[in-house]
Every structure is written in C-alpha cells, then in structure tokens.
Amino acid sequence: xxxxxxxxxxxxxxxxxxxxxxxxxxxxxxxxxxxxxxxxxxxxxxxxxxxxxxxxxxxxxxxxxxxxxxxxxxxxxxxxxxxxxxxxxxxxxxxxxxxxxxxxxxxxx
Amino acid sequence: xxxxxxxxxxxxxxxxxxxxxxxxxxxxxxxxxxxxxxxxxxxxxxxxxxxxxxxxxxxxxxxxxxxxxxxxxxxxxxxxxxxxxxxxxxxxxxxxxxxxxxxxxxxxxxxxxxxx
Numbered sequence: 001x002x003x004x005x006x007x008x009x010x011x012x013x014x015x016x017x018x019x020x021x022x023x024x025x026x027x028x029x030x031x032x033x034x035x036x037x038x039x040x041x042x043x044x045x046x047x048x049x050x051x052x053x054x055x056x057x058x059x060x061x062x063x064x065x066x067x068x069x070x071x072x073x074x075x076x077x078x079x080x081x082x083x084x085x086x087x088x089x090x091x092x093x094x095x096x097x098x099x100x101x102x103x104x105x106x107x108x109x
Numbered sequence: 110x111x112x113x114x115x116x117x118x119x120x121x122x123x124x125x126x127x128x129x130x131x132x133x134x135x136x137x138x139x140x141x142x143x144x145x146x147x148x149x150x151x152x153x154x155x156x157x158x159x160x161x162x163x164x165x166x167x168x169x170x171x172x173x174x175x176x177x178x179x180x181x182x183x184x185x186x187x188x189x190x191x192x193x194x195x196x197x198x199x200x201x202x203x204x205x206x207x208x209x210x211x212x213x214x215x216x217x218x219x220x221x222x223x224x225x
Contacts, residue, residue, distance in 0.1 A: 097214065
C-alpha cells in the first residue's frame with residue numbers, strides 16, 4: 001500500500017529552527033509537496049521537490065532523498081505565525097497526491 | 110499568480126436542501142480540479158477529481174449522486190451537495206492544477222457548510 005509518515009505534533013521555541021520529517025512509500029514518484037495549513041483555513045503551497053537535494057525559499061527549506069524515501073521541511077527563525085499544520089504529500093505514478101496526516105507545529109514564546 | 114477562489118465561504122442550510130459551491134482559478138487555466146472534505150482535526154480527504162469537459166472521478170465511498178461535480182470550463186468547477194444532511198456538515202476545499210503551473214495543486218480558501 002501507499003504510506004506517508006510524519007510526526008503528529010512538534011513543539012519549538014520562537015526564533016529557533018525546527019525540522020519536520022516525512023517518509024514515504026508510494027507506487028511511483030512524481031514529486032513531493034509541502035503545504036502549510038493554519039487552523040480553520042485551507043492549505044497553502046510551500047514547496048515542491050522532484051530531484052534530490054535542498055530547495056531553499058526564504059526561512060523555509062525542503063530536502064528530498066528519493067533513494068531513502070525521505071524528505072524534511074526546515075523552518076528557521078521561527079515566528080509565532082508559523083504555528084500551523086504542515087502537510088507532506090507525494091505524487092505517485094498516476095499523478096495522484098497521497099497525503100500525510102500532517103504535523104501540528106506549536107511555537108512557544 | 111495561481112490564485113483559486115471559492116464561493117460561498119460559509120453556508121448554513123436546512124436539512125434536505127441542495128447547496129452549490131463554486132471553485133474558480135483566477136489567473137490560470139485549470140485542466141484538473143480536485144474536491145476535498147475535511148472534518149475538524151482530521152486529514153484532508155479527496156472526494157473527487159475532475160478534468161475539464163469530462164465526468165469526475167470519485168473516490169471510493171463518495172456517492173456521486175449526492176455530490177455532483179461539474180467542470181464546465183478551464184476556470185470553473187462546481188460541487189453540488191444534494192439533499193444535504195447534518196452529517197454533510199464539513200469544510201469543503203477545492204484545488205486546481207493547470208497550464209503553466211506544473212504539478213502543483215493550489216487550494217481555494219474553502220467553504221464551511223453547516224446543515225441544520
């Protein structure tokens with residue numbers, strides 16, 4: 001079967017760095033996405049990785065290792081507004097998105 | 110770029126009525142649109158995928174006669190919840206993937222439906 005694993009919840013301190021991991025097992029791979037979802041709102045797109053390596057976009061970076069079926073989202077200089085759920089999703093061989101359950105990130109002052 | 114809108118953002122209706130939700134891609138042409146449902150504190154659940162001009166593909170367990178999807182143009186898809194019941198109360202979110210935007214799905218802001 002297809003499976004996406006990510007931690008249910010993480011806590012970090014304002015100004016610090018946090019890494020949210022995602023491991024996956026899917027039938028085929030056409031890219032991995034990270035989305036941010038604030039409570040009561042729809043997801044917003046953060047990043048897309050299809051090749052191995054690190055993609056940096058401001059305070060957020062996303063890393064992919066296809067051989068290990070592994071990705072992480074790195075958030076630097078955490079701000080209170082970064083408190084949200086972070087969703088990992090993998091596009092399989094049929095171009096369908098397989099969603100993880102999301103990681104709820106709590107930022108403390 | 111890649112903005113998706115949804116209307117209405119909130120709906121309260123009586124049990125037995127039908128509700129239509131519109132999803133529009135504002136600055137790109139959406140070859141494929143997706144409809145999701147999300148219950149409080151739960152994951153996104155894909156309901157159906159629709160390609161412009163063809164019938165929607167529904168996920169297992171989603172009643173196609175209850176959730177009518179029309180993707181009549183490259184910028185508009187509609188979801189109609191027919192004969193809504195309280196258990197249909199949920200957060201309905203559309204997303205769109207389209208020309209010039211690669212494989213990324215961009216989400217609308219969602220529609221909160223409350224059936225009394």
